[in-house]
Amino acid sequence: MSLPYDLVMFDLDGTLIATAPEICDAVNDTLRRFDLVDVSLQQVNDWIGHGTAALLVQALASSGGVSVASVRMSETLPAIAAEFDSHYQRRCGTRSHLYPQVRETLTTLKAQGVKLAVVTNKESRYTQTVLDAHQLMPLLDWVVSGDTLSTKKPDPAGILACLDKFDVARTRALFVGDSSIDVATARNAGVPVWALPYGYNMGHPIEGCGPDRVIADCSALISI
Numbered sequence: 001m002s003l004p005y006d007l008v009m010f011d012l013d014g015t016l017i018a019t020a021p022e023i024c025d026a027v028n029d030t031l032r033r034f035d036l037v038d039v040s041l042q043q044v045n046d047w048i049g050h051g052t053a054a055l056l057v058q059a060l061a062s063s064g065g066v067s068v069a070s071v072r073m074s075e076t077l078p079a080i081a082a083e084f085d086s087h088y089q090r091r092c093g094t095r096s097h098l099y100p101q102v103r104e105t106l107t108t109l110k111a112q113g114v115k116l117a118v119v120t121n122k123e124s125r126y127t128q129t130v131l132d133a134h135q136l137m138p139l140l141d142w143v144v145s146g147d148t149l150s151t152k153k154p155d156p157a158g159i160l161a162c163l164d165k166f167d168v169a170r171t172r173a174l175f176v177g178d179s180s181i182d183v184a185t186a187r188n189a190g191v192p193v194w195a196l197p198y199g200y201n202m203g204h205p206i207e208g209c210g211p212d213r214v215i216a217d218c219s220a221l222i223s224i
């Protein structure tokens with residue numbers, strides 16, 4: 001049987017792994033340390049997508065009742081970010097889980113010779129810890145994090161770098177994600193995009209973002 005794809009690229013948070021609960025824990029560990037009020041899991045869900053550093057800024061603004069711009073300019077931000085860093089490294093893997101059919105699907109695709117990559121906006125130091133915590137690294141051929149290149153999604157650079165690295169044509173590649181950012185990234189790169197409805201899309205249904213297909217879980221990739 002000839003497979004329709006030589007390369008499948010996945011988003012991370014909300015697509016392969018449900019990460020929001022432990023991100024929320026680490027954010028609230030940090031906020032309490034600076035005498036700020038907790039944020040909710042729902043808020044954290046809705047802030048995921050632009051990288052963990054950007055999420056921390058959103059949480060600090062919301063908790064402190066100040067603007068995102070003023071948090072970004074604050075002199076205390078580096079110290080708060082360093083505090084968050086240690087909490088998140090410690091929390092990684094404690095309350096995250098793979099979504100159903102993720103490991104089975106990656107294992108099957110890998111055995112079929114399909115190249116597998118992650119293209120995430122999460123910073124590399126967190127991406128690595130989360131992927132290691134769930135033993136996903138051995139299944140992946142490459143990981144492009146939010147700070148691997150000079151731009152992040154929805155810039156297509158991460159996808160284009162994967163196409164280049166594995167010498168795969170756009171028509172033989174697929175991007176799989178959970179958010180409007182992922183759909184926009186794939187469109188910007190000119191590759192087809194499938195979407196999962198269970199992730200983090202800033203509170204909006206993924207259908208409205210116009211992916212080529214909405215799939216119930218990753219097993220749709222191996223039952224084409």
Ligand SMILES: O=C(O)COP(=O)(O)O
Pocket residue numbers: 011012013014047048049050051052055119120121122123
């Ligand atoms: O860390 C984030 O906010 C986003 O990560 P993602 O690109 O894997 O959804």
